[in-house]
Amino acid sequence: MSSFPVSLGKAVILAAMLSLLAGCGINNIPTMDEQVKATWSQVENQYQRRADLVPNLVETVKGYAAQERETLTAVVEARAKVGSMQVDQSVIDDPQKLQQFEQAQAQLGSALQRLLVVVERYPDLKSNQNFLALQSQLEGTENRIAVARRDYIQAVERYNTEIRTFPGRIWHGILYSDLEIREVYKATSEGADKAPEVKF
Numbered sequence: 001m002s003s004f005p006v007s008l009g010k011a012v013i014l015a016a017m018l019s020l021l022a023g024c025g026i027n028n029i030p031t032m033d034e035q036v037k038a039t040w041s042q043v044e045n046q047y048q049r050r051a052d053l054v055p056n057l058v059e060t061v062k063g064y065a066a067q068e069r070e071t072l073t074a075v076v077e078a079r080a081k082v083g084s085m086q087v088d089q090s091v092i093d094d095p096q097k098l099q100q101f102e103q104a105q106a107q108l109g110s111a112l113q114r115l116l117v118v119v120e121r122y123p124d125l126k127s128n129q130n131f132l133a134l135q136s137q138l139e140g141t142e143n144r145i146a147v148a149r150r151d152y153i154q155a156v157e158r159y160n161t162e163i164r165t166f167p168g169r170i171w172h173g174i175l176y177s178d179l180e181i182r183e184v185y186k187a188t189s190e191g192a193d194k195a196p197e198v199k200f
Contacts (some may be wrong), residue, residue, distance in 0.1 A: 030179075047082070
């Protein structure tokens with residue numbers, strides 16, 4: 001009869017300890033790690049959207065500006081390079097792979113900017129409804145990419161802060177030592193820290 005209250009007491013103490021552990025952030029690190037992965041997937045999603053728009057944009061411009069072969073080729077080659085890269089979740093765990101991926105995306109973005117400069121020389125193309133729709137979609141996609149990258153940076157910041165501060169640092173050392181500090185996203189375009197020169 002006396003063992004029942006002792007067992008009940010142990011159960012109550014165990015339940016109290018588990019609720020304290022849950023309240024102390026024991027699940028924060030894996031939760032934040034998953035948020036980092038999810039936000040990176042959104043970055044990839046927006047890059048894919050841009051890559052899907054490129055062939056239609058190139059074909060539309062080609063009809064009007066066939067002599068701009070060099071610029072069109074640069075866009076097609078940059079898109080092909082992006083498309084040939086093997087991208088999976090391991091990219092965000094490897095700073096070198098992440099940098100290579102971002103450099104390929106930056107090359108595509110740069111080639112697209114040159115293409116849009118070329119378009120300025122063709123008034124008929126600028127008024128073409130297909131081109132206007134594609135240009136609008138591309139501009140929207142570039143904005144979505146910027147937002148997705150910002151969200152990824154914030155998710156990485158929250159994750160890294162959790163690992164490096166109390167009590168997350170303790171949980172990291174005890175339970176999640178296999179999860180490492182993540183690299184924060186960096187601009188990889190050459191001269192991205194300088195304002196572009198606009199010449200007319």
